[in-house]
Amino acid sequence: MGKDSSNGFFEKVYEVVKRIPLGKVATYGQIARLCGNKRMSRQVGWALHVNPQPFVIPCHRVVDRFGHLAGAFAFGGATVQRDLLLGEGVTFVDDNTVDLERHLWEE
């Protein structure tokens, strides 16, 4: 059907992100690794930036490898992201840092 070959990687990112269990978080590098290339971490960020379905894709559970929240959150802001994570039971070690030791998603 159409030419989604170029978007293949993006869709893969969306599927992986949607698979993140509630109360857990994943890193860009980990998602990129699940997509085939761990170096595509940058593109993972782009994929969420173009986030076609904000509330369908829990991109608020995606953080960098240090657990820091994104500086450009599609939902409205990092503050909203933190609120959503707190609502799921996720703890923070800093105002903008998630406790990966406790909530890092392990497939």
Next chain:
DNA sequence: CTCTTGACGCACA
């Protein structure tokens, strides 16, 4: 059409 930046991560000096 070309150049630069960008939700990152890692290898190398």
Next chain:
DNA sequence: GTGTGCGCCAAGA
């Protein structure tokens, strides 16, 4: 242990 640059791809100006 620290500092710098590179890789990967896409979109915006």
